[in-house]
Amino acid sequence: MSVRIGVVRFPGTNCDRDVFDAVGSVEGSEPVWLWHKERDLEGVRGIVLAGGFSFGDYLRAGAIARFSPIMEEVVAFARRGGPVLGICNGFQILTEAGLLPGALMRNDRITFVCRDQWLKVETTDTPFTRHYSAGQLVRYTVAHGEGNYVAEEEVLDRLEEEGRVAFRYVDETGAATDAANPNGSLRNIAGIRDEGGNILGLMPHPDRAMSELLGSGDGAPVFRGLVEAAA
Amino acid sequence: MSPATALRDQPVTDDLVEAHGITPAEYQRIVDLLGREPNVTELGVFSLMWSEHCGYKYSRARLAELPTEGPQVVQGPGENAGAVDVGEGLAVVFKMESHNHPSAVEPYQGAATGVGGILRDVFTMGARPIALLDSLRFGELSDPHARYLFRNVVRGIGDYGNCVGVPTVGGEVVFDDAYRGNPLVNAMCVGLLRHDELTKGATGAPGNGVYVLGASTGRDGIHGASLLASSELSDDTLESRPTVQVGDPFSEKLLLEATLELIERDAVIGIQDMGAAGLTSSSSEMASRSGTGIAIDVARVPRREPAMPPYEVLLSESQERMLVVADDAKEPLLMEIAEKWDLPCTRIGEVTGDGTWRVVEDEVEVCSIPVAALVDEVPKYVREVGRPAYLDEVQAWEPEEGWLAGRDPLDDLATLLAAPTIACKRWAWEQYDHHVQTNTVLGPGADAAVLRLRGTRRGIALTVDGNGRWVWCDPRTGGALAVAEAARNLAAVGAKPLAVTDCLNFGNPEKDRVYYQFVEAIRGIAEACRALGTPVVSGNVSFYNESSTGAVHPTPTIGMVGILEDLEKRIRPDGALPGDILVELGGTGAHLGASSFLKEVVGTVAGRPPAADLEAEAAAGDAVRALSAAGLVRAARERASSSPSSARPASPDDGA
Amino acid sequence: MNARVEVFVQLKPGMLDPQGETLERALESMGYEGVSGMRVGKWITFAVEGGERAEIEGRVDEMCRRLLANPVIETYRYGLAEAGLEETAADGGEEAR
Numbered sequence: 001m002s003v004r005i006g007v008v009r010f011p012g013t014n015c016d017r018d019v020f021d022a023v024g025s026v027e028g029s030e031p032v033w034l035w036h037k038e039r040d041l042e043g044v045r046g047i048v049l050a051g052g053f054s055f056g057d058y059l060r061a062g063a064i065a066r067f068s069p070i071m072e073e074v075v076a077f078a079r080r081g082g083p084v085l086g087i088c089n090g091f092q093i094l095t096e097a098g099l100l101p102g103a104l105m106r107n108d109r110i111t112f113v114c115r116d117q118w119l120k121v122e123t124t125d126t127p128f129t130r131h132y133s134a135g136q137l138v139r140y141t142v143a144h145g146e147g148n149y150v151a152e153e154e155v156l157d158r159l160e161e162e163g164r165v166a167f168r169y170v171d172e173t174g175a176a177t178d179a180a181n182p183n184g185s186l187r188n189i190a191g192i193r194d195e196g197g198n199i200l201g202l203m204p205h206p207d208r209a210m211s212e213l214l215g216s217g218d219g220a221p222v223f224r225g226l227v228e229a230a231a
Numbered sequence: 232m233s234p235a236t237a238l239r240d241q242p243v244t245d246d247l248v249e250a251h252g253i254t255p256a257e258y259q260r261i262v263d264l265l266g267r268e269p270n271v272t273e274l275g276v277f278s279l280m281w282s283e284h285c286g287y288k289y290s291r292a293r294l295a296e297l298p299t300e301g302p303q304v305v306q307g308p309g310e311n312a313g314a315v316d317v318g319e320g321l322a323v324v325f326k327m328e329s330h331n332h333p334s335a336v337e338p339y340q341g342a343a344t345g346v347g348g349i350l351r352d353v354f355t356m357g358a359r360p361i362a363l364l365d366s367l368r369f370g371e372l373s374d375p376h377a378r379y380l381f382r383n384v385v386r387g388i389g390d391y392g393n394c395v396g397v398p399t400v401g402g403e404v405v406f407d408d409a410y411r412g413n414p415l416v417n418a419m420c421v422g423l424l425r426h427d428e429l430t431k432g433a434t435g436a437p438g439n440g441v442y443v444l445g446a447s448t449g450r451d452g453i454h455g456a457s458l459l460a461s462s463e464l465s466d467d468t469l470e471s472r473p474t475v476q477v478g479d480p481f482s483e484k485l486l487l488e489a490t491l492e493l494i495e496r497d498a499v500i501g502i503q504d505m506g507a508a509g510l511t512s513s514s515s516e517m518a519s520r521s522g523t524g525i526a527i528d529v530a531r532v533p534r535r536e537p538a539m540p541p542y543e544v545l546l547s548e549s550q551e552r553m554l555v556v557a558d559d560a561k562e563p564l565l566m567e568i569a570e571k572w573d574l575p576c577t578r579i580g581e582v583t584g585d586g587t588w589r590v591v592e593d594e595v596e597v598c599s600i601p602v603a604a605l606v607d608e609v610p611k612y613v614r615e616v617g618r619p620a621y622l623d624e625v626q627a628w629e630p631e632e633g634w635l636a637g638r639d640p641l642d643d644l645a646t647l648l649a650a651p652t653i654a655c656k657r658w659a660w661e662q663y664d665h666h667v668q669t670n671t672v673l674g675p676g677a678d679a680a681v682l683r684l685r686g687t688r689r690g691i692a693l694t695v696d697g698n699g700r701w702v703w704c705d706p707r708t709g710g711a712l713a714v715a716e717a718a719r720n721l722a723a724v725g726a727k728p729l730a731v732t733d734c735l736n737f738g739n740p741e742k743d744r745v746y747y748q749f750v751e752a753i754r755g756i757a758e759a760c761r762a763l764g765t766p767v768v769s770g771n772v773s774f775y776n777e778s779s780t781g782a783v784h785p786t787p788t789i790g791m792v793g794i795l796e797d798l799e800k801r802i803r804p805d806g807a808l809p810g811d812i813l814v815e816l817g818g819t820g821a822h823l824g825a826s827s828f829l830k831e832v833v834g835t836v837a838g839r840p841p842a843a844d845l846e847a848e849a850a851a852g853d854a855v856r857a858l859s860a861a862g863l864v865r866a867a868r869e870r871a872s873s874s875p876s877s878a879r880p881a882s883p884d885d886g887a
Numbered sequence: 888m889n890a891r892v893e894v895f896v897q898l899k900p901g902m903l904d905p906q907g908e909t910l911e912r913a914l915e916s917m918g919y920e921g922v923s924g925m926r927v928g929k930w931i932t933f934a935v936e937g938g939e940r941a942e943i944e945g946r947v948d949e950m951c952r953r954l955l956a957n958p959v960i961e962t963y964r965y966g967l968a969e970a971g972l973e974e975t976a977a978d979g980g981e982e983a984r
Contacts, residue, residue, distance in 0.1 A: 011572060012484050014396020018669045051667075053394045056481025059929075060957055067954070096957065103959040105898075108905045112389050114664045143393070143664040150902070150960060184905070208666050213683060213798065 046230030049090025102151030108184025127229030313768025342387030358422025370411030412778025452548030699784030710755025726793030738782025
C-alpha cells in the first residue's frame with residue numbers, strides 16, 4: 001500500500017505542484033492535497049509545507065498561515081512525532097507556529113535572491129537527511145526575500161550543540177563564507193531540525209533539485225527519507 | 232476641474248472635449264454615431280475607447296500588414312493573447328505588453344502592474360502562466376534617475392512575478408541616453424494549455440449574467456489608459472502619481488487559480504481582464520466579439536471608495552479584477568469557486584441582444600452607446616509621410632581611412648564588455664525567481680530560455696529582442712533584424728521558431744518622423760516574419776514615448792516562441808570543451824555601422840546596421856538545427872549577444 | 888468605547904535592520920550628515936468597537952503578540968484614542984484628492 005503524504009496548500013502557495021511531483025516521484029508514495037481551510041489530515045503519514053507566499057506575506061512571511069485551520073492539525077501531527085518538512089515559506093510558517101526556534105528576517109541584501117546554492121549537510125540525524133553523508137555538499141536553488149535566519153545566541157549555541165543545524169550555506173569548497181551566504185543568516189544556517197528530529201525547516205528548495213535536466217538531482221534523497229519515515 | 236473629478240452633470244464644453252484628447256472632427260463623429268450630444272460620462276468612455284491605447288487609431292491600418300496566419304497558429308490577434316500549437320495536444324499562449332508611462336511615473340508599481348496585466352491576458356485564455364520575460368530600456372546608468380528607475384522596475388517585476396509564482400526566465404536590459412526621459416518596460420507572458428481548454432472573451436447569448444470577480448473598484452488610474460499612455464510625458468506627469476494603479480500580487484494569485492478552476496470546471500461562458508481601460512473596455516470588447524449588447528448597473532460594482540460617480544467606476548483601472556459572463560445554470564458553481572478562493576463575485580448586469588452598451592446607475596440611464604461605435608468605429612488615421620532627413624545624415628557615416636589606427640583592441644574589448652548594456656545582468660535576474668514551477672532547463676543569461684513541457688520529450692524556447700539603435704538608423708532593416716535576431720537566439724539553443732508577439736514602442740505618431748519609423752519598421756518586421764515563417768499572433772503598440780529630451784529610439788521588441796521536439800538534442804550555451812572547433816555560421820563579415828562598438832567605445836551612433844539577408848537567416852537557422860540533430864554541435868551562441876557573464880554585472884550601484 | 892488604534896512594530900533593539908542601514912547609507916551619500924540609528928518599522932492603524940478601554944487594550948495587546956508582531960524579532964507599542972463623532976464623519980465622507 002502506498003504511503004500518503006500531505007502537501008498543504010495555502011492560497012498563495014506556489015511551489016505546491018513542484019513538491020507534489022517531488023513526493024510523487026518516490027516509489028510507494030501517494031501525494032495528497034491538504035487545503036488550508038480544512039481540518040482533516042486525510043490519513044496522511046507525513047506532511048510538507050511548500051514554498052510560496054501563503055497569504056501574500058505582506059506583514060511577515062508565514063504570519064497569517066499559521067492561524068489557518070489546517071495548521072492546528074499540522075502542529076498536533078508534528079507534536080505526535082509525525083514527519084513534517086517545511087521548505088522556504090514552509091520553514092517560515094514552522095517558525096511562526098513555534099515548531100522551530102528563531103525567525104526568518106528580510107535578506108540582508110534587502111532584495112529577493114534566486115540562485116543556485118551549495119549547501120553542506122550538517123546532520124544526517126533526521127529522516128530527511130539520512131541518505132546523505134555527514135558533511136556532504138549538495139546543490140539546491142534558493143529563492144526568497146525573507147530567508148535571513150536569526151535567533152538569540154543561546155538558541156544558536158544550543159542548536160549547534162545538539163546537532164540541530166541541518167544545512168549550512170557554503171561555497172563550492174564547503175567553506176561557510178559570507179560570500180556564500182545568500183541572505184545574511186547567522187552562522188550561515190540554511191535549515192534546522194527540531195529536538196525530536198521529525199521536523200525539518202530549510203530555505204533552499206530540494207523540490208527544485210529533482211532532475212539533472214533542470215540542473216541538479218541532489219534533492220531527491222530528502223523526499224525518499226520523508227516517505228520512508230512515514231511508511 | 233480635472234477629468235478625474237468630473238461628475239455626471241457637468242456640461243460638455245469644447246474645453247472638456249479637448250481635455251479628453253478628442254479632436255473637433257472626432258467629436259462630430261461621436262455626435263453622428265449617437266444622433267445626439269454625448270454626456271460627460273459618455274465623453275469619458277469615448278475618450279478611452281478611441282485612444283490609441285485601446286483603439287489603435289494610428290496603428291491599426293499598418294498592423295494589418297503583419298502576417299498572422301500559419302498552420303501552427305491556434306489563436307491569432309484579437310483575443311487577450313495569441314496561441315500556437317506545440318504538439319501532443321498542447322498549445323502555448325503568449326503576449327507581450329508595454330507599461331512604459333506608468334513605470335516612468337512610479338517605477339515599482341508601474342512595472343509590477345505591467346506584469347500583472349500580462350499575466351491576466353494569458354490566464355483569461357485558460358492557460359496557466361509558465362514563464363515571464365521582460366525587455367527594459369533606461370537612460371545611461373551614470374544618470375541617477377536611470378539608476379532609480381532600473382532599481383525599482385526590477386524590484387517591481389520581481390516582487391510581482393515571484394509572489395504569483397511564475398518564473399521570470401529571460402529578458403534584456405539596454406541603457407541608452409535615448410531612453411533617459413522615457414524608460415521602456417515591456418513584459419511578456421507565456422502560458423500553457425491543452426487545446427480544449429482555450430477560452431475566449433465571449434458573452435454567449437442574451438440573458439447571460441455579467442459579473443465582476445476579484446478586487447473592488449477604486450480610483451486607480453482613472454484615465455491612465457488614455458491620458459497617460461497616449462500623451463507625451465511632461466514634468467507635470469509626476470503630478471499624476473495618485474492615478475497610478477497599485478498591484479496586489481496575492482490577489483492576482485487568487486484570481487489566477489480561481490480563473491483556471493472556473494474554466495476547467497466549465498463555470499463560465501466568457502472571461503476578460505479588466506486591467507487597462509477597466510470595465511468599459513472589457514465589457515464593450517466582449518460584446519463586440521459576440522455581436523451582442525451589454526447592460527451594466529454601476530451601482531452594483533463593489534467599490535473601495537465612497538461617492539464614486541459612474542464616470543470613475545467605468546474608467547477605473549483598479550487591478551486584479553475580471554469580467555465574467557455566466558448563465559443561470561453556471562452561476563452556483565461560479566459563486567462556489569469564487570468563495571473557495573475568497574474572491575468577491577458580484578452580478579453587475581446582463582448580456583442583451585440589441586448591440587447597445589448600456590449603463591445605468593440604479594434605475595437611471597447613464598450611457599447608451601452602440602457597441603460598434605466604441606469598438607469598430609474608432610477613427611483610423613493613415614498618413615503618407617516622407618523619409619525624414621536625419622536618416623540621410625546618419626546613414627552617410629563611413630569609417631575614414633585609418634580611423635582605428637592607434638587603438639588597442641584589447642582595451643576596446645574591455646570597454647565594450649564593461650558597458651552596462653553588454654555586461655551580465657545577474658544583478659537583475661537574481662531578484663527574479665527563475666525556477667519556480669520547475670520547468671526551467673535554461674534560465675536567464677542565455678540567448679534564449681528553455682522550458683521543458685512536462686510529460687513529453689519536448690521543450691519550448693523563449694526570447695525577447697530589440698535594438699532601437701538599429702531601427703533609429705534604418706527603420707526597415709532594424710525592424711527585420713529584430714525578428715532575425717530573435718530567431719537566431721532560438722536557433723542558438725536548437726529550437727525552431729514558431730511565432731512572434733511584438734511590442735512596438737515609438738514616439739508621438741502625429742509627428743512625421745515617428746510615423747515614418749513606425750511604418751517602415753512594421754514593413755521590416757512583416758518581411759522578416761514571412762521569410763522566417765513566424766506569424767505575429769499578439770502584440771501591443773505603445774506610442775508617445777517622448778519627454779522633454781525627445782522621442783525614444785523607435786524600439787519594436789520581438790518576443791518569439793520556438794519548439795524543441797527533443798530536449799535531449801538541445802544546444803547548451805556552455806557545452807564547449809577545450810579543443811572543440813569554433814565555427815562562425817552565416818555572418819555578415821566585418822560590420823561596424825550602428826554598432827555597440829561605435830556607441831560604447833567611439834561614442835557615436837551612426838551608420839547603417841548590417842543588411843538583413845532573410846534567406847540566409849532562415850538557412851543558417853535550419854543549418855544549426857540540422858547540425859544539432861546530427862549531434863555535431865556542443866555549444867552555440869548568437870553572435871550579437873550581450874555577455875553571459877562578466878566580472879562586474881551591471882547594477883544601479885554602478886556609475887555613481 | 889469605539890477606539891482608533893495605532894500599533895507600532897519595530898525590530899528589537901540590537902537586531903540588524905538591513906532596511907534601516909540601507910536608508911542611512913543612502914542619506915549619507917545624498918550629503919545628509921550626522922544621521923544614525925535609523926530603524927524601519929511598521930505603523931498599523933485600525934478601529935475597534937465596543938468594550939471598556941482596559942478590555943480593548945487587552946485585546947489589542949493580544950493581537951500584537953499573536954499576529955501583528957513576531958516577539959522573536961520584534962517589539963511593539965500601541966496607542967488608543969476614542970473615536971469621536973467628528974472623526975467618524977470625516978472617515979465616512981472622505982472625498983479622495
